[in-house]
Amino acid sequence: MGEQNVKVLGNWGSPFSRRVEMALKLKGIPYDYQEEEPYGNKSPELLKSNPVYKKIPVLIHNGKPIAESQVILEYIDQVWDGYSILPTDPYQRSLARFWAKFIDDKAMPSLWNAMWAKEDEQEKTLKEAKENLEMLEKEIEGKKFFGGENIGFVDIVANFIGFWLGTIQQVLGKEILTKETYPHLSNWAEEYVNCDIIKQNVPPKERLFTLFKLRHEAGF
């Protein structure tokens, strides 16, 4: 057993589950991985370790399960030394938490809705998504990453915007985030996916493309 008994219950295509893997890789912590089917049967281990939501990701550390990706990231950062995910300064730390929460509560859902909106919801959802991207554009301006010189908490949480969104845009032929519309955020996304640790921890592009294409064709 020992201190390094670490397991992730995840799904290859989930940005939430990839956040956990990114954090573990940044810390250099080896882990076991168990693939879970998001819409199919859930493993007994998943049901037991996240009885409230029955959802991935779950981190199991020495038999103790933790759910909710941001909660897991905070845990990883506290438990393992080395690479700092959250800033140590309390004020900077609170700003990181604020923006991470903004991404989960506002930016991600609005972008998702805008991308998959039916005709009559198009305008409203797009307006909201753009307002949220505008906020992030201001926040990233003048910085390499949200975390400063290095990938931090907000960058990990923003992985959907840095990688998934681009693939969805390609599948649907819609463009929200481009070099023209949000140049700083767009540069960030480019830097982001070119970081080794990120590049190795996003889903294979082709496979994600196919997943979203099937979803699109099925009329979701």
Added chain:
Amino acid sequence: MGEQNVKVLGNWGSPFSRRVEMALKLKGIPYDYQEEEPYGNKSPELLKSNPVYKKIPVLIHNGKPIAESQVILEYIDQVWDGYSILPTDPYQRSLARFWAKFIDDKAMPSLWNAMWAKEDEQEKTLKEAKENLEMLEKEIEGKKFFGGENIGFVDIVANFIGFWLGTIQQVLGKEILTKETYPHLSNWAEEYVNCDIIKQNVPPKERLFTLFKLRHEAGF
């Protein structure tokens, strides 16, 4: 200025804003307070210090603003010694964050919806609220507070359930949380509002009653 220049932008009736005051009081930190009208004109200070949401509560510490009540609680706990709001053990800390998030994402909205639901939404909203209370009932069983022997992060975040809910139940003549339905949670609520620090930091009952009564009569 100095280290203790602390100001809260809040609203007397808001459980979110009261969370911040509870935490400061538990830490013994004196602060200035500025009342904000939630539905009326927002002060220039609020607009400037929370440009993303333009909402209370905001904590301003030595001129630096922080928004979002849970983010503020984490900040207060890191910056000031003394009373521990979050557990220091990383696993217990992650559980506290999990339940606090559950309360904000699930329990509070579902209780609010169940209480104010129109006839046709009654059954569905009530079912959801009960499922969430069931989870909290299991979590609090065998403990005095969510934080153990003392008020902690989850107890502060759960202030709506500990105090506000009872008043809304009285106004509407609906009962969800009672000694019969959720005995452990109900005992917790009783212990909770009898703690000095909590008792002094919830809104005056009569005033809150009147607020919700007006809301009810206005047909919201």
